[in-house]
Amino acid sequence: MNTPTQQDNQLQANIPQEAFDWYDQYAHGIIDRRTFLSRLGSLAALGFSMSVLSSALLPNYALAEQVSFNDPDIKASYHNFPSSKGHGEGRGYLVTPKSVPNKAPLILVVHENRGLNPYIKDVARRAAKAGFIAFAPDALYPLGGYPGNDDKGREMQRSLDRAKIEQDFIAAAKFLQAHQSGNGKLGAVGFCFGGYIVNMLAASIPGVLSAGVPFYGTPAAKELRENIKAPLLIQLAELDERVNASWPEYEQDLKKNKVDYTMHMYQKVNHGFHNDSTGRYDPEAAELAWQRTLTFFNKHLS
Structure with missing residues (x-):
């Protein structure tokens, strides 16, 4: 007989x-x-309890630690940076290899639309474990930082001026590029909203960004796309109809402007497939996408 967990x-x-x-x-x-919960409730007739649905769809950040914050190979700390065109000052999570190699490559890690949650901090640690200096800003710093709850985090991020948030990430990119132990070559990887930010940075500060990896992110404003110079590794999920709808036009613009890009479409996975804290996580696709990300950054940032 199956246990409840197996069921x-x-x-x-x-x-x-x-x-x-x-x-x-x-x-x-x-x-x-209310609409979301009402729609989930309609699945009760199929035998799905709210507890089963919630555990599959909502994040459990206890699952999202592949590299511990006290891993002996890395050093993590928080740093503030100036953002005169944004909210005045920003803050982020800086993770460096314990023995920083001379002039290490740099990676900006950009969160989803809910602030700097534990999953994104872990991604920064993974990047540092792989030999990069990683910096993960928190867009919610002007409001006190990520609140520990994704619903509240989304609400807080929506309350902020979008243009100022973008300026904060531009300032963070410039701050990281100038890191004294860095080689000046900056990459950016972002997820969902963070994927959009990577596309935006490529179009807004082409002289700063050397390589970008947007995971399921929408493109920058059309009038900015002609500025893109950095190579892009674009990671998309086959079942993500919302973001994928923007890809054909974006690809046309990338081709028109002769941007060096590669797009990978991961089959039978959802938006958020790299996030190991929810049921959308696909271990095989996530690992393949991450290894491709590291290979891409090693090629363009070394």
């Missing part, structure tokens, strides 16, 4: 794609929480 795992594996689509719409402000 829950079986149910999670069979959750309809619509549930993941509804979560994406909720997470990006297309539907409100």
